[in-house]
Amino acid sequence: MRQLGSWVARAGVGFVRACVVAAVSMLVPAVWAAAVALGIWWGPANPWSWIAPFMLVCVGTLALSRPVCRIVRVLVTRWTATVIPAGYRQAGEVTRMSTGYWWNGFSYERSRRDALLDQKCRVRWSDPANWRDLRFTGIVPLTAGVIASLPPAGVAAAVLGLGRPAPAARLVGALGVVVAVASAPYAWRAIELVAVRFLRPSPAMELAGRVEELTAQRADATVAQAAEIRRIERDLHDGAQARLVALGLSLATAGKLMETDPGGAKALMRDAQAGATASLAELRELIRGISPPVLTERGLVDAVRALALNIPLDAAVSADAPLRLEPPIESAIYFGISELLTNAVRHAQASRAHISLTQDDTGIIAEVEDDGRGGADVRADGGLAGLRRRLAVFDGTLEITSPPGGPTHVRMAVPCASS
Template structure:
């Protein structure tokens, strides 16, 4: 591997200024290469390897910034585990992932030797061995040696095919041991994730409070103030102009009804009563009834998630449905809710024109950040031409089954 050889070369120069200068770029190049290795191991084996590197702060300009970056990289344990991988993997891969392939190739070579190569080796005066079988002149006339060659070759191919999956998994465990996160990096990554999600949760809460305050100020509060002024005017008009007082009373009654309606809408925006009473399955079905698109909801939840998770999932689905109505050009939407392996899994699919993306600070990115507060993840599949599939998973425990009130 050229990248590994370059990294080893740079490490050998680390005592010089040139080594210090080249070390960060060599480390980042090697990390990019090993990220690809992790992806392949995750795909081809039963092992899951997370990225182990400690968080890297912003790169500072100048020589001091370069020196700080060098120190951060050289003190990261994952850097030296990568170095250990580069040195040991070319040997260990021969006895793990590559061994089945080598056995199959050796078996195929045995068939070739038995067919005609053995005769050529003997004819040209060479001698060789295939396993314990000596290949000499006259080999092609010795039936016992040819049969032995075929038996050994068949055994090698069978062994290679038999141990292939097991050797891949052994290689995956070796990869996780070296390329996976250490305790220190796991803790640092966890702290960074919690810091980011806490900051996002605080920002989301502040934004929600501002929205509630704005809705109260512009809606119900303004109507209640106007209604109070109308009642004051009515008080003065009762004796002098009862007819006008009656008109103002009717207007005040209408204002109170509108204020009540706005307060109910505000409460539903904070925590819908149907969500509190009947759970997320029925709450999403209620959303579907009021949606401009045709929405089909399938819910397979044995009981209810914890209230905070349930609320986060409900508002995430609500925003995705709103985005589908505004931007997707879809006619139908399918929502599937189920609980699998300790995860609340929600899939929202529409038949729109596709092309949705998480880039550029879209609404989907905001949803991803909000469910990240609960260690949730969001996956998007939206090829141009559609369909768009949004999948969310939130780890949670379900409460004991509860009978919904009638």
């Protein structure tokens, strides 16, 4: 009895899904059929009887191809958990030049609105994915659409056949019931095979997308490097350099006062010594911000443990092994953990945090969880977005779970090999 109920449930769900697949697959053929019907209705004497249907077919197919493909991807992902990358070309940033014109990657425009409209049009119609979507809308009705039409066609045959007294009609109706019931749990599954085969980005599209991604990452890295250089210059100019200049003046003055005022010279020497000590401390702090010595000397785990001791949080660190990674990866993960802990103190008002460092077959995984108020989100100009871009340089990922009220859990994964 339980197996029968399970079969009925599967058949019901499958019938609904098959109807949805059939409807989506036949959207473009429905436009074609409407165009043919319009031409027949106008008649051969009307000059628009072939021009208007042709225009309707072209415009309707172009307008519906991408929405149909997007709906199919959503359905396949929701029903089978198979994610099919879209592979569409993404628009770049629109920037304003010193001349006042806006550059959109293709041309200069007088206003931002015109630049965005021109960019959207160029990206949309120069995307090679358009040909893939058009091919899919021509293939899917003849494959998954036909198969998915079996259950509703069987139901229609059953209703029409069983409602007539003729034995042949009743036989057709009974066969329709058998076809509908037998095919309902499976007819919709053909859409997954067709979508995976014909909706995947081509190797050329994947390569173009990867090139664009690497170009964006290189630009982000260049901007971040320039900002870091400016920060170092500013810290040196405002801090250590000013102290060293004052130290030189104090030593020069002390040298002049050495014979006439030994006491004043000694006082200046003491001030110079204090200034030298402060300058040395500032330089050490600056070096620690660039590359912490404990990270260079003892590795990521000990550096994170030292960081946890200096954060005003009850922070615990767990690691499965003393990892030693490539220095750029260690630096990216270390400063990523530092930024997450700083956010936990400054924004989330957390009191406890846990840092976990583990390694699997693919690379290093760093997880940070705090008991703060949650609600963290990735804004385009925020620190978390910058952290995600820095990890993307190493093909790393950043996953954030932060419901309102907390806790906040962040997972950083970077493919690499330890030594």
